[in-house]
Amino acid sequence: MNRMARLIDITRCTACRGCQVSCKRWNELPGEIGPFTGSPQSHTDLSPNRWTMIKFFEEKKDSGFEWHFRKTTCMHCGDPGCVKACPNGALVKAENGAVRRIEEKCIGCGYCVKGCPFGIPKVDQVAKKMRKCTFCYDRISNGLTPACAKTCVPRAIVFGTWNDMAKLADERLLQAQKKYPNAQIYGKDELGGLGVIYVLPDNPANYDLPVHPKLPFSLGLWKDVVHPAGKVLLGAGLAGTALAFIVSRRNAFGQKESAKMEEGGHDNE
Amino acid sequence: MSKTKMIKRFSAVVRFTHWMYAISFIILAITGYMVYGSELDWMEPMFGGLTGATVVHRVAGCFLIASIVISLLIRPSEILSWIRECFSFNKNDVGFMLTFPYKFLGIKKKIPPQGFFNGGEKVNSLIQITSGAVLIVTGLFMWLTPDSAPLWMYPLHTVFMVIGSAGAIGHIYLAALNPVSNEAIRAIINGDISEKYMIENHQQWYDDVYKAAKKKEVK
Numbered sequence A: 001m002n003r004m005a006r007l008i009d010i011t012r013c014t015a016c017r018g019c020q021v022s023c024k025r026w027n028e029l030p031g032e033i034g035p036f037t038g039s040p041q042s043h044t045d046l047s048p049n050r051w052t053m054i055k056f057f058e059e060k061k062d063s064g065f066e067w068h069f070r071k072t073t074c075m076h077c078g079d080p081g082c083v084k085a086c087p088n089g090a091l092v093k094a095e096n097g098a099v100r101r102i103e104e105k106c107i108g109c110g111y112c113v114k115g116c117p118f119g120i121p122k123v124d125q126v127a128k129k130m131r132k133c134t135f136c137y138d139r140i141s142n143g144l145t146p147a148c149a150k151t152c153v154p155r156a157i158v159f160g161t162w163n164d165m166a167k168l169a170d171e172r173l174l175q176a177q178k179k180y181p182n183a184q185i186y187g188k189d190e191l192g193g194l195g196v197i198y199v200l201p202d203n204p205a206n207y208d209l210p211v212h213p214k215l216p217f218s219l220g221l222w223k224d225v226v227h228p229a230g231k232v233l234l235g236a237g238l239a240g241t242a243l244a245f246i247v248s249r250r251n252a253f254g255q256k257e258s259a260k261m262e263e264g265g266h267d268n269e
Numbered sequence B: 001m002s003k004t005k006m007i008k009r010f011s012a013v014v015r016f017t018h019w020m021y022a023i024s025f026i027i028l029a030i031t032g033y034m035v036y037g038s039e040l041d042w043m044e045p046m047f048g049g050l051t052g053a054t055v056v057h058r059v060a061g062c063f064l065i066a067s068i069v070i071s072l073l074i075r076p077s078e079i080l081s082w083i084r085e086c087f088s089f090n091k092n093d094v095g096f097m098l099t100f101p102y103k104f105l106g107i108k109k110k111i112p113p114q115g116f117f118n119g120g121e122k123v124n125s126l127i128q129i130t131s132g133a134v135l136i137v138t139g140l141f142m143w144l145t146p147d148s149a150p151l152w153m154y155p156l157h158t159v160f161m162v163i164g165s166a167g168a169i170g171h172i173y174l175a176a177l178n179p180v181s182n183e184a185i186r187a188i189i190n191g192d193i194s195e196k197y198m199i200e201n202h203q204q205w206y207d208d209v210y211k212a213a214k215k216k217e218v219k
Helices: A018-026 A081-085 A111-115 A147-151 A162-179 A217-261 B012-036 B041-047 B049-074 B076-086 B091-104 B119-144 B153-177 B182-189 B195-201 B203-218
Strands: A004-009 A053-061 A064-072 A091-093 A099-101 A122-124 A129-131 A157-161 A184-186 A196-200 B006-008 B192-194
Touching: A004 A162, A018 A053, A018 A147, A081 A091, A081 A111, A081 A217, A147 A157, A157 A162, A162 A184, A162 A196, A217 B153, B006 B195, B012 B041, B012 B049, B012 B076, B012 B153, B012 B182, B041 B049, B049 B076, B049 B119, B076 B119, B091 B119, B119 B153, B153 B182, B182 B192, B182 B195, B192 B195, B195 B203
Parallel strands: A004 A196
Antiparallel strands: A004 A157, A053 A064, A091 A099, A122 A129, A184 A196, B006 B192
């Protein structure tokens, strides 16, 4: 199956927040009324019941005032830090690119929160479960588009195969550069290619995105080296000890026989 | 069975805290492994699921720390002399370790005179002291400051879990199952060992005690 992706074109987003609503509707997430954030932005951050939201960015430039809106959501990375951080195998990367969570295995430990360079996973401390965007796994594995892409009026969110979206991003970039000379693509090369490819009007740092997202070294060390090696070592230790137990018994019996002949033994049996 | 002279080895406090540590350690190892691997997941219902197991893990951790604190508060000299002796690894201890593979397989070998702790016990103690210290420190950080704990604490916790558990497996085997060395288990259950065992396995310790007794007599 092809790896799927979403193109999110910030230069087209009008902040209607239809994606926020349709995400809630499809995933049956309750509405949450938060405090005033100081701007028309609805909430400060994602939450266990808010898997996507529009973040507002005001920029004062020589050319004038610019106002940009970035849809914040799980990137479904090619090399996901959360999957590496999860100690219980509750996060998996599906063939179609979705980073999925297995409900029964998740215990809300929050390790994924530390492993994610984008601050996406949020832990429901009452239910003891992490929750985040599922890439509408149920929809896309049945040939539908994700709820957010489906509802997007200005076609700022487009869903398709990763290769198609990468190509489309190039086309969109050419259009965007006419208005924003600094426009750039984000997500093609980052972390094994993100499942979200952004077309940004300016530097990623302006929109709360890490310029060079990197997974901490200790994360890979843990998942790829320490974890498997530890299992082998413990298994070998157990097996070696069990073998030694059998050998030692046999040796001790032999010893007892010879000890009897020399009068007296090493124990009182 | 003839009457054998018994020599006191471990005080009641040390024995009690040893077993307190041991039980906590085993519970910690099992509940921790549930998060680490899937081989022990069938035990989850016993602890109230994996979420419950993480709570049990923390409680057992408190007991483990308490066992150290108790022993240090009531028997500081005994604990400190143990630690001091473990860090003074001498030639005879190396000699003991050379015969260790035979001992591990149940073959009795002549050993150079050993002090209160033999070379093997010292190695085991060093493994447990180091891994215990690292596990407690990293574990407390992960528990109490989940948001700011450095990420490398997680692999460190795992590495020393493996080292500590492998050491514990060997320790349990040598103490409880190995026919050559399991006489020593009496010392940590009843607190004493026979003089014969003392001479055979801790010649240096025997000499030290004997000399000290002689000196007293002279005075």
